Amino acid sequence: MPTAFRDRTEAGRLLAERLGVYAGRPDVLVLALPRGGVPVAYEVAKALDAPLDVFVVRKLGVPGHEELAMGAIASGGVMALNDDLVQALHIPHRLIEAVAARELVELERRERVYRDDRPMPDVHGRTVILVDDGLATGSTMRAAVAGLRRLGPARIVVAVPTAVPSTCEEFRHEADECVCDITPEPFHAVGLWYEDFSQTTDDEVRDLLERSAVPASAATGYHEEPM
Numbered sequence: 001m002p003t004a005f006r007d008r009t010e011a012g013r014l015l016a017e018r019l020g021v022y023a024g025r026p027d028v029l030v031l032a033l034p035r036g037g038v039p040v041a042y043e044v045a046k047a048l049d050a051p052l053d054v055f056v057v058r059k060l061g062v063p064g065h066e067e068l069a070m071g072a073i074a075s076g077g078v079m080a081l082n083d084d085l086v087q088a089l090h091i092p093h094r095l096i097e098a099v100a101a102r103e104l105v106e107l108e109r110r111e112r113v114y115r116d117d118r119p120m121p122d123v124h125g126r127t128v129i130l131v132d133d134g135l136a137t138g139s140t141m142r143a144a145v146a147g148l149r150r151l152g153p154a155r156i157v158v159a160v161p162t163a164v165p166s167t168c169e170e171f172r173h174e175a176d177e178c179v180c181d182i183t184p185e186p187f188h189a190v191g192l193w194y195e196d197f198s199q200t201t202d203d204e205v206r207d208l209l210e211r212s213a214v215p216a217s218a219a220t221g222y223h224e225e226p227m
Contacts, residue, residue: 004162004182007196008036008133010191012043015181019159022129023048026136029121031055031131033144034110035200040161043209048129053121053214055130056110057144058103063095072143073100073107074122080146114204114209124152133197134190135163135180138171145175154196162193198223203227 005011022028028050032041038054045052062085070091079100086096090203103130130144135158145156156175160168163180164187171178184193191197 003195003196004106004184004193007194008039008161008200009043011194012040012131012179013047015040015159015179016044016047017162018181019044019048020128022050022127022157025050025127028127028129029053029123029133030129031123031128031148032097033057033130033140034114034186035202035205036134037132038205038208039200040133041129042128042212044131045212048139050129051121052209054114054149055120055144056107056114057140057147058107059140059143060096060099060103062091063099069139069143070096070099072140072147073103074144074147075107075111076147076151078147078150080150085086103124114205124150125154125156128153129156129157130175131159133161134165135160135171136187136190136191138164138167139172145171150152161214162190163187180182195220 008013028047028048030041030050030052032038034054034056041052044210055075057072057074059069062068062070069082070085071079073079128148132141135141148156157177157179158171158175159179161181163183165183165185168178168180168183
């Protein structure tokens, strides 16, 4: 099975070509899902001349069945629950709070590592492009969209280099727009479509965020041209 992308950098450059309509717009903000989405998003943000930041999401797994997401917490102190699942499994609120508290520790750790004391940009009224390195089940991205929606952006665009065809189609309804560069069948796994799918480290995330140099005016919605 041939790979589609050499690495996340190449995937980001190719994905950016599909997002050209957003280039140079002052309302656009690119948010990456760490860690693997950051190298992809860095290339997208650079091509679109848009600020880059991260949107940290931690899945809330059902105790004993952690792969099953009963919800998620995200940057900005947002919690999104799968109400149907919570009700179907009769999961008590105290259990949800306990799991959320545990995941919040890791979310806050990642926020500190990636941002230091820099606040998350204000997304209210902006066009936000949410980027990851691929979509299989889409559970993490789904939580990100739900969490971000509560922060009041004008438009949410999900953008990934590769995705399961059905998952990509689902996000066309869950987000305002979904851009998937390739949707191969059979899909199997995101990593199969990359020649190099090595794990992105915290240090690499920090380096890319520092190199992107989010303008100080990003929080106000204005955009400065790079020097």
